[in-house]
Amino acid sequence: MKHLHALGLGAVTALGMTALSMLPAAAAWEPTKPVEFIVPAGTGGGADQMARTLQGIIAKHDLMSTQLVVINKSGGAGGEGFLDVKSNKGNPHKIVISLSNLFTTPLATGIPFNWKDLTPVAMLALDEFVLWVNAQEPYKTAQEYEAAIKAAPDNTFKMGGTGSKQEDQIITVAIQKALGKKLTYIPYKGGGEVAVQLVGGHVNSTVNNPIEAVSQWRGDKVRPLCVFDSKPLPYTDKIQGDLSWSSVPTCKSAGLDVEYLMLRGVFMPPGVTDEQVAYFVELFKKVRETPEWKQLMKDGAFNQTFMAGDEFKAWLEQSETTHKGLMQEAGFIAGN
Amino acid sequence: MIVDNFINLYHGFYIAGDPFNILLMVIGILLGVIIGVLPGLGGANGVAILLPLTFSMSPTSAIILLTCIYWGALFGGAITSVLFNIPGEPWSVATTFDGHPMARSGRAGEALTAAFTSSFVGAFFAIVMITLIAPLVAQFALQFGPAEKFAVYFLAFASFVGMSKEPPAKTIVSMMIGFALAAVGLDMVTGQLRLTFGVTELLNGFDFLIAVIGLFGIGEILLTMEEGLEFRGKAAKIDPKVVWKTWKTLPKYWATSLRSCIIGCWMGITPAGATPASFMAYGIAKRVSKNGKNFGNGEIEGVVAPETAAHAAGTAAMLPMLALGVPGSPTAAVLLGGLLIWGLQPGPMLFVEQAEFVWGLIASMYLGNVVGLILVLTTVPLFASILRIPFSIIAPVILVICAIGAYTVNNNVFDVLMMMVFGVLGYLLKKTNYPLAPLVLAIVLGDSAEEAFRQSLLGSGGSIAVFWSNPLVSTIMALGLIAGLWPLIAMGFSKLRGNTTQPA
Numbered sequence: 001m002k003h004l005h006a007l008g009l010g011a012v013t014a015l016g017m018t019a020l021s022m023l024p025a026a027a028a029w030e031p032t033k034p035v036e037f038i039v040p041a042g043t044g045g046g047a048d049q050m051a052r053t054l055q056g057i058i059a060k061h062d063l064m065s066t067q068l069v070v071i072n073k074s075g076g077a078g079g080e081g082f083l084d085v086k087s088n089k090g091n092p093h094k095i096v097i098s099l100s101n102l103f104t105t106p107l108a109t110g111i112p113f114n115w116k117d118l119t120p121v122a123m124l125a126l127d128e129f130v131l132w133v134n135a136q137e138p139y140k141t142a143q144e145y146e147a148a149i150k151a152a153p154d155n156t157f158k159m160g161g162t163g164s165k166q167e168d169q170i171i172t173v174a175i176q177k178a179l180g181k182k183l184t185y186i187p188y189k190g191g192g193e194v195a196v197q198l199v200g201g202h203v204n205s206t207v208n209n210p211i212e213a214v215s216q217w218r219g220d221k222v223r224p225l226c227v228f229d230s231k232p233l234p235y236t237d238k239i240q241g242d243l244s245w246s247s248v249p250t251c252k253s254a255g256l257d258v259e260y261l262m263l264r265g266v267f268m269p270p271g272v273t274d275e276q277v278a279y280f281v282e283l284f285k286k287v288r289e290t291p292e293w294k295q296l297m298k299d300g301a302f303n304q305t306f307m308a309g310d311e312f313k314a315w316l317e318q319s320e321t322t323h324k325g326l327m328q329e330a331g332f333i334a335g336n
Numbered sequence: 337m338i339v340d341n342f343i344n345l346y347h348g349f350y351i352a353g354d355p356f357n358i359l360l361m362v363i364g365i366l367l368g369v370i371i372g373v374l375p376g377l378g379g380a381n382g383v384a385i386l387l388p389l390t391f392s393m394s395p396t397s398a399i400i401l402l403t404c405i406y407w408g409a410l411f412g413g414a415i416t417s418v419l420f421n422i423p424g425e426p427w428s429v430a431t432t433f434d435g436h437p438m439a440r441s442g443r444a445g446e447a448l449t450a451a452f453t454s455s456f457v458g459a460f461f462a463i464v465m466i467t468l469i470a471p472l473v474a475q476f477a478l479q480f481g482p483a484e485k486f487a488v489y490f491l492a493f494a495s496f497v498g499m500s501k502e503p504p505a506k507t508i509v510s511m512m513i514g515f516a517l518a519a520v521g522l523d524m525v526t527g528q529l530r531l532t533f534g535v536t537e538l539l540n541g542f543d544f545l546i547a548v549i550g551l552f553g554i555g556e557i558l559l560t561m562e563e564g565l566e567f568r569g570k571a572a573k574i575d576p577k578v579v580w581k582t583w584k585t586l587p588k589y590w591a592t593s594l595r596s597c598i599i600g601c602w603m604g605i606t607p608a609g610a611t612p613a614s615f616m617a618y619g620i621a622k623r624v625s626k627n628g629k630n631f632g633n634g635e636i637e638g639v640v641a642p643e644t645a646a647h648a649a650g651t652a653a654m655l656p657m658l659a660l661g662v663p664g665s666p667t668a669a670v671l672l673g674g675l676l677i678w679g680l681q682p683g684p685m686l687f688v689e690q691a692e693f694v695w696g697l698i699a700s701m702y703l704g705n706v707v708g709l710i711l712v713l714t715t716v717p718l719f720a721s722i723l724r725i726p727f728s729i730i731a732p733v734i735l736v737i738c739a740i741g742a743y744t745v746n747n748n749v750f751d752v753l754m755m756m757v758f759g760v761l762g763y764l765l766k767k768t769n770y771p772l773a774p775l776v777l778a779i780v781l782g783d784s785a786e787e788a789f790r791q792s793l794l795g796s797g798g799s800i801a802v803f804w805s806n807p808l809v810s811t812i813m814a815l816g817l818i819a820g821l822w823p824l825i826a827m828g829f830s831k832l833r834g835n836t837t838q839p840a
Contacts, residue, residue: 052387055387056391060391060392073540073746075521075539075541075746076521076522076529076532076536079536079539080536083539108527108528109527109528109529111529111536158795164524164525166527169527184794184795184797186482186794187525187527188791192661196477196478196660199478200478200480202481202482202795215661215681215682215683215685215686216683216684218683218684219683219684219685220684
């Protein structure tokens with residue numbers, strides 16, 4: 001349970017590329033009207049930022065003959081957006097970006113959809129999670145912070161996170177398991193707000209995605225303790241003083257055996273043709289080659305795994321099982 | 337420090353004063369006014385739609401265009417509120433309370449002039465504040481945790497209680513209906529759905545804009561139909577000199593303006609936003625003004641107070657976005673997305689590393705608001721004359737615009753139906769003399785207030801003492817209690833004085 005293997009990465013990136021190289025011949029279909037890009041989350045969050053960046057890149061480099069229009073449908077923890085795509089059977093002019101709520105929302109709320117109701121297109125990247133504390137706290141390493149939590153009574157330390165029964169709280173529950181101490185989890189609406197609450201000292205720590213907290217780190221307001229991945233991040237550009245993303249140790253190496261990565265993937269409605277899926281896979285491959293996308297990946301310290309086709313489906317299958325297990329154990333399943 | 341700011345600002349004016357940038361300002365303001373006039377479209381949507389167009393520009397030009405759309409939308413929101421009782425934007429709701437009665441008595445031009453001028457004053461005050469004390473202000477915003485935020489919402493509700501002419505019991509009923517509607521949808525704290533009864537359209541809860549368009553816009557049309565298919569403001573003369581005439585009367589209200597400026601800046605920074613700011617400013621102005629009893633019947637001060645505060649808040653909301661990366665309004669959230677695409681990382685370092693961009697933006701706020709004021713004031717006679725169009729022609733147009741607006745909010749036909757239901761509800765409530773304002777206030781702030789309350793209690797382990805745990809939160813809570821109990825206090829005073837007249 002300690003290994004949150006929502007990740008089946010590694011050397012699979014190379015495989016994904018080979019699988020894609022045979023697709024261009026089939027990409028005869030093209031959109032004939034503007035394509036709606038559904039964001040099942042509010043404006044300003046990680047998924048929204050990525051969708052709007054994609055929109056910008058595609059418009060700037062003229063990668064699509066029609067327009068891409070971003071629409072936020074955040075109701076019911078994103079359920080509104082997914083249901084909209086599910087009910088648009090066979091409509092190739094609609095795509096949706098996903099967060100972990102692809103798995104957690106149906107489980108936590110009972111809203112009737114499953115990733116199998118949609119047509120998987122491609123995994124664009126995986127988002128990392130980092131354990132942050134306020135820069136004025138005395139804890140310089142994850143070990144020191146863990147020791148402080150262990151030494152104090154239950155619920156002394158407050159963990160801020162985005163939403164309830166979603167990725168941030170899942171990680172918090174896993175940390176509690178690993179340390180054998182309870183934390184007080186306080187949910188907020190968005191990741192940016194969580195980061196500011198940490199700067200203001202209203203919570204003790206957060207598990208913000210890199211892109212949500214990087215500006216506060218640059219301003220030396222918060223300190224990253226460890227990253228919830230199996231290996232350190234590869235990005236070596238200096239961010240704060242001499243520190244870069246690559247200088248953040250893994251949580252496992254710091255004695256906190258928790259791993260979690262979040263899917264940033266694209267899906268289409270059910271019943272679309274293979275040519276239509278292939279068109280978007282090709283589109284996103286072109287996007288990945290642009291300097292703007294590379295910059296976004298670097299700024300947000302993303303894990304750049306790309307997948308499509310059967311490989312992506314297999315990954316989704318495995319990730320769904322993982323989330324079910326995690327949610328069950330945490331008591332987050334609806335109707336419990 | 338402040339001297340540095342002025343040198344930076346001077347450079348900023350040099351950048352913003354570029355003819356191309358001035359042209360962008362004019363285009364932006366005009367687009368924004370149109371967006372603000374159309375209910376539902378909203379500044380946030382407008383900016384989101386136009387964002388991709390700006391990627392080929394320099395970041396400074398792009399943000400000048402987009403922020404000017406935002407200023408334009410702030411200006412434009414007042415137009416439909418005054419003319420048709422339809423708030424184009426959430427923060428214009430309070431403007432309808434006195435703005436529309438003014439229009440009905442043939443003073444639409446005056447009301448619009450007052451609204452636009454107050455908007456300008458509010459925005460200008462906020463920009464000066466940003467110029468002078470930006471770093472301090474960012475520091476202040478950081479003090480606001482859940483408990484402090486709840487205290488602010490509490491103050492907003494409290495300053496509103498007892499301000500309507502209707503009986504207090506009806507005000508409370510109306511507010512409670514609003515809270516119940518606000519509770520529909522996902523409960524953020526537990527991650528559970530509430531009151532959706534398995535209806536997927538209710539997942540998102542009741543959008544505030546749908547409720548407002550229905551309650552005010554459709555409700556008003558129903559009432560007008562009953563009253564003889566005629567706008568009572570029809571007699572409005574088109575007087576090009578109305579602007580000057582109104583300006584002569586405005587300096588009288590300097591105290592209300594200043595108070596509203598401060599309320600607005602504070603709400604914009606914390607970030608509670610422009611909507612609570614406008615309500616709070618209206619509520620307090622009504623309480624304090626010697627014309628308070630006449631509020632709601634077309635008092636110009638009742639237009640000045642909410643418009644000033646809304647604009648001060650809307651402008652001040654840019655500051656937390658730039659300095660902390662936390663948007664103070666939905667539009668600011670979309671702009672934030674834009675900043676990231678241009679490769680600008682908002683946050684503590686933005687002012688240091690991108691000084692040219694930041695000061696160019698601040699300078700463009702000065703210029704953009706001046707340009708905006710001139711543009712919208714020239715349109716006052718034009719807009720006022722809309723009321724001369726026969727009702728039978730304009731009413732269907734309004735209905736269609738409302739329907740489009742309701743659809744645009746979430747791209748959902750269900751919302752158009754909901755708007756109709758709210759319209760009938762609005763009509764019934766008005767007929768039975770229930771005030772709409774508390775209902776609207778509860779829908780717009782109920783969710784956030786509940787959230788902040790529960791976050792505070794989670795953090796304190798369930799202890800109410802958290803709302804008195806530091807000087808800041810205690811002060812705001814105390815102010816809230818005084819504001820909420822003011823009718824009783826006032827009654828006590830007048831009893832003591834042996835005064836039998838109606839308490840304010």
